[in-house]
């Protein structure tokens with residue numbers, strides 16, 4: 001399949017989509033609503049400005065992560081992110097959680113794992129341009145203390161370390177079908193009622209495997225409420241055991 005994105009030329013990027021809306025049945029979204037609470041949230045903006053150089057995630061999705069973690073900060077369960085890259089979204093989640101509970105940060109630090117035929121762009125190994133040290137530096141800069149880095153393919157390599165934990169937030173940002181499926185299957189029974197699994201990548205044409213997976217899960221998983229946010233997130237909220 002041809003490359004969907006080109007970041008080199010913004011004009012080209014838009015023109016490209018106008019041509020291809022029919023072919024892919026996808027479009028660039030420009031909602032007509034204007035309410036933008038992130039622009040009035042000084043604490044969020046201060047944190048976002050500190051992390052934005054370390055994240056691939058835009059301000060809309062970052063604000064949603066911030067809000068979810070803020071609202072669940074008093075729940076006694078952990079936060080887990082799989083797909084940390086340089087630590088930007090992880091740091092946002094941790095700051096919004098105010099060190100109230102541990103944050104587990106899982107990444108191969110060697111790039112995307114388990115790309116397969118359901119994935120239209122990713123081949124494996126992308127986003128390897130990071131390190132444990134980069135994430136530690138960001139956490140130190142933001143004075144986050146209760147965080148734990150797990151290096152390796154999750155859950156295959158190190159999930160037994162977290163076997164007995166429960167989670168209130170799981171942020172899955174791994175770009176490809178098989179990785180996301182394995183992570184979800186591991187974490188779902190460990191989510192508390194009211195806990196949220198956030199799928200990054202759901203609304204992105206370059207991540208067809210994630211769109212497929214989340215649609216399958218939304219149709220099949222009982223006791224879950226599914227939300228498609230047009231910022232690109234898919235949310236599965238656990239409503240019962």
Ligand SMILES: C[S@@+](CC[C@H](N)C(=O)[O-])C[C@H]1O[C@@H](n2cnc3c(N)ncnc32)[C@H](O)[C@@H]1O
Nearest residue numbers: 055056083085089107108111113153154174179
């Ligand atoms: C798009 S990046 C994450 C972006 C990050 N959340 C941010 O704030 O920009 C995807 C990451 O997922 C990691 N990854 C993919 N599959 C994984 C797996 N099964 N276990 C651990 N890490 C994985 C890759 O190494 C890569 O760093």
